[in-house]
Amino acid sequence: MTVTDLLSYEDALASFDPVMGLEVHVELGTRTKMFCGCSTELGAEPNSQTCPTCLGLPGSLPVVNAIGVESAIKIGLALNCEIAEWCRFARKNYFYPDMPKNFQTSQYDEPIAFNGYLDVQLEDGEVFRVQIERAHMEEDTGKSTHVGGATGRIHGASHSLLDYNRAGIPLIEIVTKPIEGAGERAPEVARAYVAELRELIKALGVSEARMEMGQMRCDVNLSLRPHGREKFGTRSETKNVNSLRSVERAARFEIQRHAAVLTSGGTIVQETRHFHEEDGSTTSGRIKEEAEDYRYFPEPDLVPVAPPREWVEELRAGLPELPRLRRKRLQEDWGIADHEMQSVLNAGALDLILATIAEGADAASARKWWMGELARHANETGAELAAVPITPAQVARVSALVAAGDLNDKLARQVIEGVLAGEGDPDQVVDKRGLKVVSDDSALGAAVDDAIASNAAIADKIRGGNLAAAGALIGAVMKATRGQADAKRVRELVLEKLGVQG
Amino acid sequence: MTDIIRLTAAQTAEKIASGELTAVEVTEAHLARIEAVDEKVHAFLHIDREGALAQARAVDAKRAAGEPLGPLAGVPLAMKDIFTTEGVPTTVGSKILEGWLPPYDSTVTKRLKAADVVILGKTNMDEFAMGSSTENSAYGPTGNPWDLTRIPGGSGGGSAAALASYQAPLALGTDTGGSIRQPAAVTGTVGVKPTYGGVSRYGMVAFSSSLDQGGPCARTVLDAALLHEAIGGHDPLDSTSIDAPVPPVVEAARSGDVRGMRIGVVKELGGDGYQAGVVQRFDESVEVLRELGAEVVEISCPSFVYALAAYYLIAPSECSSNLARFDAMRYGMRVGDDGTRSAEDVTALTREAGFGAEVKRRIILGTYALSSGYYDAYYGSAQKVRTLITRDFEKAFESVDVLVSPTTPTTAFPLGERVDDPLAMYLVDLCTIPVNLAGNAAMSLPCGLAPEDGLPVGLQIIAPALKDDRLYRVGAAVEAAFVKKWGHPLLEEAPQL
Numbered sequence A: 001m002t003v004t005d006l007l008s009y010e011d012a013l014a015s016f017d018p019v020m021g022l023e024v025h026v027e028l029g030t031r032t033k034m035f036c037g038c039s040t041e042l043g044a045e046p047n048s049q050t051c052p053t054c055l056g057l058p059g060s061l062p063v064v065n066a067i068g069v070e071s072a073i074k075i076g077l078a079l080n081c082e083i084a085e086w087c088r089f090a091r092k093n094y095f096y097p098d099m100p101k102n103f104q105t106s107q108y109d110e111p112i113a114f115n116g117y118l119d120v121q122l123e124d125g126e127v128f129r130v131q132i133e134r135a136h137m138e139e140d141t142g143k144s145t146h147v148g149g150a151t152g153r154i155h156g157a158s159h160s161l162l163d164y165n166r167a168g169i170p171l172i173e174i175v176t177k178p179i180e181g182a183g184e185r186a187p188e189v190a191r192a193y194v195a196e197l198r199e200l201i202k203a204l205g206v207s208e209a210r211m212e213m214g215q216m217r218c219d220v221n222l223s224l225r226p227h228g229r230e231k232f233g234t235r236s237e238t239k240n241v242n243s244l245r246s247v248e249r250a251a252r253f254e255i256q257r258h259a260a261v262l263t264s265g266g267t268i269v270q271e272t273r274h275f276h277e278e279d280g281s282t283t284s285g286r287i288k289e290e291a292e293d294y295r296y297f298p299e300p301d302l303v304p305v306a307p308p309r310e311w312v313e314e315l316r317a318g319l320p321e322l323p324r325l326r327r328k329r330l331q332e333d334w335g336i337a338d339h340e341m342q343s344v345l346n347a348g349a350l351d352l353i354l355a356t357i358a359e360g361a362d363a364a365s366a367r368k369w370w371m372g373e374l375a376r377h378a379n380e381t382g383a384e385l386a387a388v389p390i391t392p393a394q395v396a397r398v399s400a401l402v403a404a405g406d407l408n409d410k411l412a413r414q415v416i417e418g419v420l421a422g423e424g425d426p427d428q429v430v431d432k433r434g435l436k437v438v439s440d441d442s443a444l445g446a447a448v449d450d451a452i453a454s455n456a457a458i459a460d461k462i463r464g465g466n467l468a469a470a471g472a473l474i475g476a477v478m479k480a481t482r483g484q485a486d487a488k489r490v491r492e493l494v495l496e497k498l499g500v501q502g
Numbered sequence B: 001m002t003d004i005i006r007l008t009a010a011q012t013a014e015k016i017a018s019g020e021l022t023a024v025e026v027t028e029a030h031l032a033r034i035e036a037v038d039e040k041v042h043a044f045l046h047i048d049r050e051g052a053l054a055q056a057r058a059v060d061a062k063r064a065a066g067e068p069l070g071p072l073a074g075v076p077l078a079m080k081d082i083f084t085t086e087g088v089p090t091t092v093g094s095k096i097l098e099g100w101l102p103p104y105d106s107t108v109t110k111r112l113k114a115a116d117v118v119i120l121g122k123t124n125m126d127e128f129a130m131g132s133s134t135e136n137s138a139y140g141p142t143g144n145p146w147d148l149t150r151i152p153g154g155s156g157g158g159s160a161a162a163l164a165s166y167q168a169p170l171a172l173g174t175d176t177g178g179s180i181r182q183p184a185a186v187t188g189t190v191g192v193k194p195t196y197g198g199v200s201r202y203g204m205v206a207f208s209s210s211l212d213q214g215g216p217c218a219r220t221v222l223d224a225a226l227l228h229e230a231i232g233g234h235d236p237l238d239s240t241s242i243d244a245p246v247p248p249v250v251e252a253a254r255s256g257d258v259r260g261m262r263i264g265v266v267k268e269l270g271g272d273g274y275q276a277g278v279v280q281r282f283d284e285s286v287e288v289l290r291e292l293g294a295e296v297v298e299i300s301c302p303s304f305v306y307a308l309a310a311y312y313l314i315a316p317s318e319c320s321s322n323l324a325r326f327d328a329m330r331y332g333m334r335v336g337d338d339g340t341r342s343a344e345d346v347t348a349l350t351r352e353a354g355f356g357a358e359v360k361r362r363i364i365l366g367t368y369a370l371s372s373g374y375y376d377a378y379y380g381s382a383q384k385v386r387t388l389i390t391r392d393f394e395k396a397f398e399s400v401d402v403l404v405s406p407t408t409p410t411t412a413f414p415l416g417e418r419v420d421d422p423l424a425m426y427l428v429d430l431c432t433i434p435v436n437l438a439g440n441a442a443m444s445l446p447c448g449l450a451p452e453d454g455l456p457v458g459l460q461i462i463a464p465a466l467k468d469d470r471l472y473r474v475g476a477a478v479e480a481a482f483v484k485k486w487g488h489p490l491l492e493e494a495p496q497l
Helices: A009-015 A066-078 A183-204 A244-263 A309-317 A323-334 A338-346 A350-358 A363-381 A392-403 A409-420 A426-433 A441-454 A456-463 A467-480 A487-497 B002-006 B009-018 B023-041 B049-064 B107-114 B157-164 B181-187 B221-231 B249-255 B276-291 B302-325 B343-354 B357-370 B376-399 B422-429 B433-438 B468-486
Strands: A016-027 A090-093 A103-106 A113-121 A127-139 A143-147 A159-163 A170-176 A216-226 A236-241 A271-276 A281-287 B044-047 B076-080 B118-123 B170-174 B190-193 B214-218 B262-266 B295-299 B402-406 B441-449 B456-463
Touching: A009 A016, A009 A183, A009 A244, A016 A183, A016 A244, A066 A113, A066 A127, A066 A170, A066 A183, A066 A309, A090 B302, A103 A127, A113 A183, A127 A183, A183 A216, A183 A244, A183 A323, A216 A244, A236 A244, A236 A281, A244 A271, A244 A281, A323 A338, A323 A350, A323 A363, A338 A350, A338 A363, A350 A363, A350 A392, A363 A392, A363 A409, A392 A409, A392 A426, A409 A426, A441 A456, A441 A467, A441 A487, A456 A467, A467 A487, B002 B023, B009 B023, B009 B049, B009 B221, B023 B044, B023 B049, B023 B076, B023 B118, B044 B157, B049 B118, B076 B107, B076 B157, B107 B118, B107 B221, B118 B157, B157 B170, B157 B181, B157 B214, B170 B221, B181 B190, B181 B441, B181 B456, B190 B221, B190 B468, B214 B221, B221 B249, B221 B441, B221 B468, B249 B468, B262 B276, B262 B376, B276 B295, B276 B402, B276 B441, B276 B456, B276 B468, B295 B376, B302 B357, B302 B376, B302 B422, B302 B433, B357 B376, B376 B402, B376 B433, B402 B468, B441 B468, B456 B468
Parallel strands: A236 A271, B076 B118, B076 B170, B262 B295, B262 B402
Antiparallel strands: A016 A170, A016 A216, A090 A103, A113 A127, A127 A170, A143 A159, A216 A236, A271 A281, B044 B118, B170 B214, B190 B214, B190 B441, B402 B456, B441 B456
């Protein structure tokens, strides 16, 4: 790999103003494919979920998946778009072995949704409005696996394997208008936009939008222009950037790379670029000497889509509470400050906390565990919070044990530690480690007697009415019972045995 | 045996239903006829002897068990090799699909099987239905039973020749610009292009999706109606299929009453450049209609003169995209896969070797017409012409019930005459193409022999979309009048093979 010259981020931004365009593909979670009845289940045997239509066999014809159209309209509405009264599918013609018909059934100049916006909140709470150009329906391609090459890319491969299970899975492509004015925060805006879009797609229930599974993929188009200039510079298109962190890194890298080229008197070539997770760099893909000619024309095998207005309004009325508004409501419900809510979001803890509440925990304790003990664990192990090996149900159980007085805080932390260590459910950890609070009098009584016997001076003070001195005896009992004693009961016993009224 | 093959489909079904004939007898008679004459005619690309006999036996068993039989049960049919048939070769007349065994039946195939029709085999055609003479078949041309040195029409020349040579009483065709009607005209048979969307396209290998329409071919108007009814109707697998009942075609074919109907003669389809004998027989047909009590008027459709030009932009554009899937990856021919070449090279070599000259010409034409910078001038303009032609029809049908014209400007020309002159070949479809562009329905039926060459002439009847029944009403009346006049059906004048 050749070393790419980069300008420092600060220097780049001192001279240039970045303009971005983000194209996000979302695989819809429909049960069947966009134009046939094949299953969309992931992980099946290669080519086991195919039929004449999604294999493009001679004579086969497409039929539009109504749920696919409905999902597209919901996404359009949630993005504040206008919904087309009449639109058509179009054929995008190009040859590639993983595309069965050698044209992709897509939409061209008549997208189902257009002219919208999405407000995204940055880490410091600032709201940035991203304008949406369009959202359109299309089908996914099959999957090529190149075998024999060093990098899994086609270059150097001896042969390729084709799996058409993915061919025909419904996709919605969401394209922003040029994002201007983000300045040095451009990479952050890109990340926040994709994050907000993902939340929105999930809230709509139209896709799980799991980026790591390829259910949501982002292309980052970026160009620089000198400050004060209207005209956009030449852009690069970084393809398939598949995590939030990568979106931010790709934008940042391209800003630095473009700036280095431009300040050294070079010109940016319009090209696609590959993003590399390992070091956050991009490398040149295919150079676009001239705009690719896809010879779009209206798909004659499908009839136009003309969603009735009443239906669109019905869908609008049925939209769930959108993520940003929901977050605002939760913050008010929980009575926490902006910065506290922001750290919940930054930690990726919101859904986990809500799931824990849904399992019966109260909001305060759910938040306490996820933002405290568990966030710390995630930090230490470098994992995403959601990947920490404990479920919301298990956290809720710990919280219930504390509320019932069966665990105190210290013991609860040990239980969580056990769950994270793979020792089983909270109840199993309690049993195995013997972590129950001891409140039964015969067991505690002996420990209290011992404490009184070996701290006679303190015991006298207490008898003399100095109740504050009781703390020392309680501490001694707790120590003797390795923290498992019910502190409240110990205090009662100490006072009782010394004949003092509490 | 000779008698069996000369029966109409309606007669055959009746005799099978009554027990006078068995379906196996009927099938064997046709298989024997194919054996006897198809070496000369070359109507078939593939004979499914076992499949046909199995279907025939099933029909006989059904009858023996007292189960009700459909109106075409046991009747043999020749199927154009463009409809997929599960496990039975489907080549579309192309080398690129040689040896392909489709894993699925077309909707039309399914419906025929459900109607207990016996599918004898697959018939020859111009490669991917592109042509008007069947000479573009990768498997050699078909001869016209009237004169084996002449073209049987195309693209469905095999189906029409099979009917005219009594190898089958029913056949299936597809009509993108005249591929059912023109072969019917030059072979003295009946062919119908139903309203676009009237017969499912699912499993019909696409040439030009917005123009392609499957339809019935037969020797009589009633037989065509029976077949139309069996294959027509809504299909959820074809989005462009019309969700409406099949028009009452059989009823119309049985009535054949044209009294009081208004019939328009299309001014732009006829006259200069048309063969004299064709014009003469057409004029006589119009006279017959008048005598039968119809009112005949002349109608002008001024946009029809642009139809051919528009067609040769739209059809190639769609075909350039539809035929992209033949890339050697999943089915059909694969050339040059020696382990060293890239997929792209193998695709290119396969398409180079697998497609014939006419198919390549149209792919190149269409690719060009859709290119950015040319799209508006070519594809865009052609779509506008299409709208104008549709309006011409709409306006005409405000004042008449059907339109009539010759089906083709000439009778069957000699094989080889136009193979090197694509434009002359394209002109063959001058009268039929406007119907495909507008999506309405049309029929061709025999109206006599041209005096100068003794070859069949076709009369074209055109009806508004969804009014296919009018074709059969008018067709049946003309047919009855001519048979009465001639003393026998026209085909009986064809030479013995």
